[in-house]
Amino acid sequence: MNTKEYVEKVYNEVLKRNSGEDEFHQAVKEVLHSLIPVFEKHPEYVENGILERIVEPERQFIFRIPWVDDNGQVRVNRGFRVQFNNAIGPYKGGLRFHPTVNLSIIKFLGFEQILKNSLTGLPIGGGKGGSDFDPKDKSDREIMRFCQNFMTELYKYIGQDMDVPAGDIGVGGREIGYLFGQYKKLKSSYEAGVLTGKGLNYGGSLVRTEATGYGLVYFVDEMLKGKGISLQGKKVVVSGSGNVAIYAIEKLQELGAKVVACSDSNGYIYDENGINLDTVKRIKEVERKRIKEYVKYHKEAKYYEGCRSIWTIPCDIALPCATQNEINDEDAKGLIKNGVIAVGEGANMPSTLGAVDAFLKNGVLFAPAKAANAGGVAVSALEMSQNSIRYSWSFEEVDEKLKNIMKNIYDNSVKCAKEYGYEDNYVIGANIAGFLKVADAMMMQGIV
Known part of the structure; x- marks a missing residue:
């Protein structure tokens, strides 16, 4: 059996064991096929079943969550936590509260988290969790x-020292606070390191709020600079208007780019003069309203129902920061036709496999999620470090550490892509760089 047949065999076993889990299948397929040159060079990984083990979660929990709404009605939701791999550190990954959450989505996110966390260079393993609870329109x-x-x-x-959750879609500082308060009560102890994304006055880290968005822009900036291109003056479309999108826009504007559009699940706004970030922050972070409110404050802007057509706007750079599979094959072709030069994934797996293939085949610089959006978990790990030493670093100190981590992720992705014969393919480079560290740790620890 040659290496390609071996990888295909493992993938088919994943399909058989995890039927109906389309998002998980997609994530595994993208990673496995990019690792074929690794197994050709390192047959010892095959002999020790590294691949068969890394695609199977170490543990997964599904549980019932009954609660009572403000009208006294009993509601029931489903909770998940998947602990995927702890070869290089405790499981680490966010909690997502959204009605679309199911086991497939949690497993795809947890699997991606293994390699993403490895890429940061910090000692954290991969996990993910959440619930199909929808916080939208719920009272505090x-x-x-x-x-x-x-x-x-x-x-x-x-x-x-076991599993350290953080926030994700639908889980921000408010939710982390409530979760931490209940954990503290149940354990009768103050274990600040059990959750990250905490408030600054009880163990949180500066830059954590900004980290994913800032980190995304730092990675994209490195990618562009590697080709002699500047962010200055570039026209950018950013999907989403949550935490990642807002702080990506903030850093883009700071570096001289012009962001002309952003969105939420209902639709998107287009402002040819450039998005006014203060307005977006007020609508989303303070008033918790829909993005269509923007046009009330900026009459020259336009609002369009439906968020997918945001990718028809001509731009130099596209940053999908909303959710998985928001850019499909046709969207990618439209972006390419309109002259996009770079795409950076702020959300997790926001581009379909066909879209990624189209970008790569047409010479678009493509920053994959597990590399480009690793800034959030990187600063989460820095928060864990600060909790351990009972000390807080300044904003500037954490931001500089974040910038260096994102540069290292870029450099390692470039190095591995070149070493294995896929120069300029940051998807394969990131997958290989993340995988090698975890695989070597698994080899050293035996078959467990």
Whole structure:
């Protein structure tokens, strides 16, 4: 059996064991096929079953979460935590609260997290969790009650040296606070390192809020500079208007780029004069309203229902920062036709396999999620470090560490892509760079 047949055999086993989990299948397929040259060079990974083990979660938990809404009605949601791989450190990955959450999505995110966390160079393994609870239009008290009941089950499986969750879609500082308060009550101890994304006054880190968006722009900037291109004056479209999108826009504007569009799940705004970030922050972070409110403050801007057509806007750089598979094959072709030169993934797996293939075949610089959006988990790990030493670094110190981490991720991706014969393919480069560290650790620790 040659290496390609071996990889295909493992992938078919994943399909058989995890039927119906399309998102998980997609994530595994993208990674496995890029690792074929690694197995040709390192047959010892095949002999020790590294691939068969890395695609199977070490543990996965599904649990019921009953809670009572403000009208006294009993509601029931489903909770998940998948602990995928802890070869290089405790499981680390966010919690997502969104009605689309299911086991497939949590597993795809957890699998991606293994390599993403490895790429940061920090000692953290891969995991992910969440619930199909929808925080939208819920009162603070309802969200508090849900978070408390969620943690009443989750606390059994996490710990600062075991599994350290953080936030994700639908889980911000408010939710992390409620979750931490309940964990503290259940454990009768103050274990600050059990959750990251905490408030600054109880163990959180500066730059954590900005980290994913800033890190994305740092990576894209390095990618462009590697080709002698500047961000200055570039026209950018950013999907989403949550945490990642907002702080990507902030850093882009700081570096001289012009962001003309952003979106939410209902539609998108286009402002040819450049997005006013203060307005977006007020709408999304303070008022918690829909992005269409933007046009009330800026009459020259336009709002369009439906978020997918945001990719029809001509731009130099596209940053998908909303959700998985938001750019399909046709969207990619449209972006290419309109002259896009670079795409940076701020969300997790926002481009379909066909879209990625189209970008790469047409010479578009493409920054894959597991490399480009690793800034969030990197600063989460820095938060863990600060909790361990009972000390806080300044904003400038953390930001500089983040910038260096993103540069190292870029450099290692470039190095591995070139070494294995795929120069300028940052998808393959990032997959290989992340995989090698985890695989070597697994080899050293035996078959466990």
